[in-house]
Amino acid sequence: MRKTIPVLLSAVLATGIQSAYAQKKPAADTLTKHYQTLLKGNDADRSQLESEMYALLKTKKEENWITASNFVYQLKKANVSDSIRKAAEKRFPGGILERNNAVQSIYDEKDPVNKEQLLSAWIKKYPPKKFGPDRIIYDYARNAVGMAYTEAGNLPKALEYANSIESPFWKGQAWAGTAGILIKQGHYAEAKTLLRKAVDNAWEFKTTRKNETGAGFAAIGYPGYLSSYVACLYEEKQYDSALIYIRRAEKAEDPVRPSVIEMYAKILLSKGDYDTAYTKLSNLAGRGLLNPITRKQLEEAYTKVRGVSGFQPYLDSLKGHLNSNIEEEMAKQIIKQPAPNFTLKDVDGNTVSLADLKGKTVVLDFWATWCGPCKASFPSMKKAMEKYKDDPNVKFLFVHTWEKEENAAVSAKKFITQNNYPFQVLMDLKDPNTGENKVVSSYEVKGIPTKFVIDKNGDIRFRFTGFTAGEDAAVSEVAAMINLANK
Structure with a gap:
């Protein structure tokens, strides 16, 4: 792509x-x-x-x-x-x-040495000073070269390019991106140095530099940079220091992102503090935000605190109020407006019209193969579909839109097939004359993933942008919207 x-x-x-x-x-x-x-x-x-x-x-x-x-x-x-x-x-x-247009050749090249040569020639031909103070496109290009060197294991070049970014609001992103690869390669000391700079940079944009250009973008990475820094400390078995910084990450946002709790629990379990890990993971489970790793962590902590039996009933009890709480919250967000009609082909060439589905509750999910959050939500959507697999009055449709490649339908079908998702994928292709993806425009979607729940009368009752990280919570949200739409 x-x-x-x-x-x-x-x-x-x-x-x-x-x-x-x-x-x-x-x-x-x-x-x-x-x-x-x-x-x-x-x-x-x-x-x-x-x-x-x-x-x-x-x-x-x-x-x-x-x-x-x-x-x-x-x-x-x-x-x-x-x-x-x-x-x-x-x-x-x-x-x-x-x-x-010329910078594309840098992105297309795979070899880091050739990539660097192309970068030098591009900068010489299009010197930054000719285009004013904006440097972000040059930073993107430098970062592409740096990441290629990092992947190739060239540590000096990786650090050189990570530190070459000129746009203040984008420095943290470059440092953290390089550090993420270095962590996988075991270069914890070098990764820590970069991440510490990323943390400090993000903190400045959260506080003393919050009115500068791009401050919101720079500041939003703060908890994630802290978590990655803690990961380095953990790998070096510096558990006490890791605890200090993970607590800062925990205090940095509300609600706390599940990945921070996962890292927190990892440290606590390594230190043998099962009681604290048990409490924090139980709270996460109560929010429906466990993933396979945090579920295993909770089971370990539970076994140490309460014994070897009864874990599954305990887990079920934590989730006992989840559905009712979520439905109560969803009830505050219910709307009612006519759903724009559409007729689209699916990836197998079948024609699907919303008008033909009147009398059914329709869950409409706008997505694209290039959209990471869209794909991250799919395991949860698969579970939601399975919950309603025996209900003929609930229909799930996945509308691929905003395509960025010529064979979008082929790519969409390949992705769905390879991941064994039982989704019916419709193609909202770009109109060649207007350049518009008509269905996503008619629903006034501004970002994906965006989901709609349409009731039996053809009215939109819920609109939901983004996705919830925990599968239990995500499935409960979909179920709550379907139930409320049917009332």
């Missing part, structure tokens, strides 16, 4: 740092908000937006042409947008678009 070049991000950042217009003209960020307002408006507003975009094509700034291409695309005129982009590439040789 080809890496998506962040043309839009670069364009936005470039626009944001442009000098203000003359005194009586709005600043660039005000113009962007103006365009977005028109885009969300009525037909007259959108017509005005289109006129203003064509006016931008009379200017001599490539950033304006990129803006025009992006907004024309959002006006569902993919062919026109593509024509503008191609014209811009010819009109502005050596510019932003040419640079962003």
